[in-house]
Amino acid sequence: MKTADEALQILVSSMRPITETERIPVVDGLGRVLAEPVISPIDVPAYDNSQMDGYVGVAVEMNNALAPLPVSQRIAAGHPGAPLAAGTVARIFTGAAIPQGANAVVMQEQTRSEGENSIRLLQPVMPGQNIRPKAGDLHRGQVILERGRRLSAADIGLCASVGLAQVSVIRRLRVAVFSSGDELRQPGESLSFGQIYDSNRRMILALVQGVGCTPVDMGCLPDQLSITRDRLQQAASQCDALLTCGGVSVGEEDHIKAAITTLGTLDLWKVAIKPGKPFAFGRVGEAVLMGMPGNPVAAWVTFCLLIRPALLTLAGSRVNPPVGLRRPAAFEWLQPDSRQEYLRGWLDPQGGVRIHERQNSSVLSSVTESAGLVEIPASTPVRAGESVRFIPYTELLH
Structure with missing residues (x-):
């Protein structure tokens, strides 16, 4: 039996990432995989701006002033001011552009009002103080997100911050999800003695969606080899990956393994982990197939450790192994x-x-x-x- 690390290496190295791409609105990009690097078309910030509310001026003039400094203008965010008059300061607000000629911002709490239109500094000012410099975050032409990155909410904000309305992403994987077993009944149905509800398929469908793939609910496979084989073959013609839950043990009614070997190839059978030993990996046509055990915790564990990184690799995403x-x-x-x-x-x-x-x-x-x-x-x-x-x-x- 392969160890978990060996099994994961087999899965990941066997994946042939899809390459079809599409352009989508940035706002719809959560969880999508970038098909190309994102390059900033602008500097961020695009201009020197104030880090806080206060007064902007020339550091040496403010430090050497013997009399109160006159306030010559008011500069709000989105409203550029005029060049700063010599010997004066300007009232400025957070995010507002630094006027030509100024080089320092003093926060308003470090000033004292001297009449209606003048202030006095309460402590010295350093050049560049409280100024966010142009391109201090990002510069024009910089690669801000690499190909293969799964977009997070922060990534979406970053794309929007440089003015991008669309991004190029790899199309979503289509992942077929089956459960297996005559003992399974669907939620909402009545149970007879010896029957249980089909919980695994719902759980796996949700996990697949969480990876950023398109889950395709293929229902429950009966304990019949011919039907199992036909439905797997049909799903393989429509989807990139097939996931089964149950039917991969050694029981007489477990037909997934037999169906795989009939339709395609079986590259991995059993993994030395607990829970999760009855795990299958192979191909049906061009689609990869991964078979999980029927016990729900075993299905959960094998999805987390093996299937999720395999699907991400198939989807063209970079995969960071868990550190713990x-x-x-x-x-x-x-x-x-x-x-x-x-x-x-x-x-x-x-x-x-x-x-x-x-x-x-x-x-x-x-x-x-x-x-x-x-x-x-x-x-x-x-x-x-x-x-x-x-x-x-x-x-x-x-």
Whole structure:
């Protein structure tokens, strides 16, 4: 069996990123992958401007003034002022352009009013003080965002700050999502004895959407090889990737593996992690297929660790592996598995790592009641106080 790192390397290296692009409004860019670098067409700021409300003048004149300084004009943001008259200051507001001839801003709290139109400084002024210089943030022609970056809200703001209304992005991946099993019923239906609700497919559809892909709900596959094969083949003709949940174990009614080998290639079978051992990766036609276990926590873990980075790579995105945190264990784990384990846990107020009391892979509430995964190396017992790696869900799903 491959380790988690080995399996991830196989998945990522096997992806052939899509290349089709489209131009979209910047405002619609959240989560989209840039198809080309974003280059600033302007300097930001485009002119020297005031960092705060106050008075602008010439530093040496303000420092050497023996009498109150006359206020010769008022300059608001968006309303350029006239060149500064010698021996005077101008009232200026945050973001307003520095007038020609001035080189320092003194904040209003460091001045005292002397009559209706003059002030006196309460402390010395330095040249350049409280001035945001032209191009101090970005300069014209600068690459501000690299190709392959998934746009964040801050990135969208940055694009807008240089006047861009549109960006070129890679088209969204179409990802087919299947569940599998005759025991599954859909939410809203009545359950008979031995049946359960199809929760995994809803969860995976939401996770796929969170990655920035277009999820395609393909429903639930029955425990019949011929139907499974036909529906996978149909989905492969419409989508870039196929995700299945359940049907990849060794049971007589688990047909996903058999369907893959009939339709295409099976490149990975089983991964040495707990939960998540029954994991499949292959191809059906031009589409990649990744099969998750049917237990919900195992599906969650394999999506976070393996499927998400694979989908991002296929979508043309740069992938940053999770770093995690090293923190002392506030628990004991004295009977480790021979596979690398991922426990559900969280950080306590003292900075220690605690784990959910129920670690069974069927207990989905252990995910909703935790904040991340606790990595336990294979065959490694953990005692209280020993350092463990905690990986927040915010890193795994960002």
